[in-house]
Amino acid sequence: MDMATEQALVDCVGLSKDYIMGDNVIHALREVHVSIQRGEFVAIMGPSGSGKSTFMNLVGALDTPTAGTLKIAGQDIGRMSSDALARLRNETLGFVFQQFMLLAKTDAIDNVKLPLMYTRMDAAEKDRRARAALERVGLGQRMDHRPSQLSGGQQQRVAIARALVNQPQMILADEPTGALDTVTAAEIMALLEDLNDEGVTIVLVTHEEEIAEHARRIIRFRDGRIIEDSRREAQAA
Amino acid sequence: MSAVIDPKQGQLAIEERPAAVGVQLSASLAIALKAIRTNSVRSFLTMLGIIIGIGAAIVSVSISQGAGQQLQEQIQAFGTHVLQVRPGSSFFGGRRQGAGTARPLTDRDVEAIAELSDQVEAVSGRIQSNVTLVAGGRNWPTQVQGVGPDFAITQSREVIEGRNFSEGEARSGATVALVGQTVVNELFDGIDPIGTRIRINRTPVTIIGVLEEKGANNFGQDQDDVIWMPLEAVRSRISRGAGSVPDNAGTITIKVWDDLDVLDVQAEIEDLLRLRRNLRPGAEDDFAVFNFAEFIRARNETQALLGFLLAAFSATSLVVGGIGIMNIMLVSVTERTREIGLRRAVGARRRDVLTQFLVEATVLGLIGGIIGMLAGVGGTYLASHLGEFPVLISPWTLAGAVGIAVFIAVFFGYYPARRASRLDPIEALRFE
Numbered sequence: 001m002d003m004a005t006e007q008a009l010v011d012c013v014g015l016s017k018d019y020i021m022g023d024n025v026i027h028a029l030r031e032v033h034v035s036i037q038r039g040e041f042v043a044i045m046g047p048s049g050s051g052k053s054t055f056m057n058l059v060g061a062l063d064t065p066t067a068g069t070l071k072i073a074g075q076d077i078g079r080m081s082s083d084a085l086a087r088l089r090n091e092t093l094g095f096v097f098q099q100f101m102l103l104a105k106t107d108a109i110d111n112v113k114l115p116l117m118y119t120r121m122d123a124a125e126k127d128r129r130a131r132a133a134l135e136r137v138g139l140g141q142r143m144d145h146r147p148s149q150l151s152g153g154q155q156q157r158v159a160i161a162r163a164l165v166n167q168p169q170m171i172l173a174d175e176p177t178g179a180l181d182t183v184t185a186a187e188i189m190a191l192l193e194d195l196n197d198e199g200v201t202i203v204l205v206t207h208e209e210e211i212a213e214h215a216r217r218i219i220r221f222r223d224g225r226i227i228e229d230s231r232r233e234a235q236a237a
Numbered sequence: 238m239s240a241v242i243d244p245k246q247g248q249l250a251i252e253e254r255p256a257a258v259g260v261q262l263s264a265s266l267a268i269a270l271k272a273i274r275t276n277s278v279r280s281f282l283t284m285l286g287i288i289i290g291i292g293a294a295i296v297s298v299s300i301s302q303g304a305g306q307q308l309q310e311q312i313q314a315f316g317t318h319v320l321q322v323r324p325g326s327s328f329f330g331g332r333r334q335g336a337g338t339a340r341p342l343t344d345r346d347v348e349a350i351a352e353l354s355d356q357v358e359a360v361s362g363r364i365q366s367n368v369t370l371v372a373g374g375r376n377w378p379t380q381v382q383g384v385g386p387d388f389a390i391t392q393s394r395e396v397i398e399g400r401n402f403s404e405g406e407a408r409s410g411a412t413v414a415l416v417g418q419t420v421v422n423e424l425f426d427g428i429d430p431i432g433t434r435i436r437i438n439r440t441p442v443t444i445i446g447v448l449e450e451k452g453a454n455n456f457g458q459d460q461d462d463v464i465w466m467p468l469e470a471v472r473s474r475i476s477r478g479a480g481s482v483p484d485n486a487g488t489i490t491i492k493v494w495d496d497l498d499v500l501d502v503q504a505e506i507e508d509l510l511r512l513r514r515n516l517r518p519g520a521e522d523d524f525a526v527f528n529f530a531e532f533i534r535a536r537n538e539t540q541a542l543l544g545f546l547l548a549a550f551s552a553t554s555l556v557v558g559g560i561g562i563m564n565i566m567l568v569s570v571t572e573r574t575r576e577i578g579l580r581r582a583v584g585a586r587r588r589d590v591l592t593q594f595l596v597e598a599t600v601l602g603l604i605g606g607i608i609g610m611l612a613g614v615g616g617t618y619l620a621s622h623l624g625e626f627p628v629l630i631s632p633w634t635l636a637g638a639v640g641i642a643v644f645i646a647v648f649f650g651y652y653p654a655r656r657a658s659r660l661d662p663i664e665a666l667r668f669e
Contacts, residue, residue: 090584115583
């Protein structure tokens, strides 16, 4: 068996994160043990202040743990330099945000190319990849549209294309449907499910049960701890 | 090497991926140009300090260089080997006595200096008087100069038509004259005046020669608006009774042989004159010898001062411009906090963000520098035209000015760029 498939994509052991706010120490995460395998579709739920955002920031390699270890694709992020973390985010992870986070006055294809700016690759290859990613999310006809010329659902598709463009192993989506109506939200979830069927690991933060139902596994946080970790159906082998 | 998903097969594939090595400069440049274009009015106002500073720098350097070049030209034109002796105390620094109190220089002093013929190529006294020339029905106010026959040599000036006056005419005070081209133009419509008689204060004078054209000197005086006559003729016929002694030679101009050190000869002449004027050792000179190079240098100090003031203004303006760039870059960093957070999330390293903002500052400096350069060239020509002084715009000045603009922009842009690169990506993404 290949080493890569044997190893969990995300592996947390005693993962803790404290923040210091004035004189108080806030224990945002308390000794969390959890692992996420390649190909999983995980929904992270919990009230605000439960630690889910802290967990996502850590899994996104945007933050480093106070205690415990977190390995992403086998790399211990607590021991990595800022540059190495940037490279991990660039090559291994894709981000989707609630507010889309597209650059205004920049057309769809250039928004999608953003992660490739930090990758050495020739311009034709960048273009090819960005076009393929936009076509994959169904926006092959809207490449030169600016965000202001696109609907919310289309903007989120551009953002998903941007997350896909560098062929990541995992997409981290933070309330990706939070700014969309239910019909559009369902379309976005269908797209994420398709991507998951194609093998991309998806970790999603949401507070809506209907959205979480699209996931095969739900992890619930409260007070910095995991209070529930349930699988909906047998994982695809 | 990293493991990635092959979407077609739905399983893992291993693929070589080159390392992310940071933002290519061209991409940063494109972002910077876009940011500047998006806020074009604000960007222009930001650049204004740089534009003014660079413009003033170019004007000031061009004026100083023009002055320096003119100094060289004038030294060449006058010759570094020309000395002038005036009665009265030293022109530079020393206490000046009243003009009437100084003992005049005389023809005998001129003769004594002429005897140092192994050191002195030519020597001539000179007195001058403002007169009105009358020829036919026309008047022309000008300056008559009473000089010796060798005066032309001391001035490196040729008689281009007709002839110079002779030793005999000089001694006898013949009423003959050499005229400059301006006088020819004003009195004779440029037609050859040799042999023509004109009147100066009722004295009839015959024109025997025309002087080579010289143009304006560095005080703006037209050197062609002159008439030269034998010293004795001016003394006895034109400005009679003006001098305190009958053989007053006015000021003495001396041409030193080119292969000699002019300062040695100057010392020799000073010794000679002190002896002739019975000055005791330690007594102050009651005459002044100075060479033209020094004289012109002193005159050029005014222009140098103007250049210095402009340079100070320019430096101030550049610092203000730099602070302006820092300010606007800080605003830009704040406005684009979320963008910075996003870039960090998708893989930008701190140094990529630093580079991006430094490139933006550089572009601001470069555009400001180029506009300032154009303004400076225009301003230089305008100053040269209005102030009537010579300027020299060298390509090095222009390149240096733009270089300084970029340096200032990078220097003052570094702090905001560093601040952007130090933002915490999580907080930056959440920034409202």
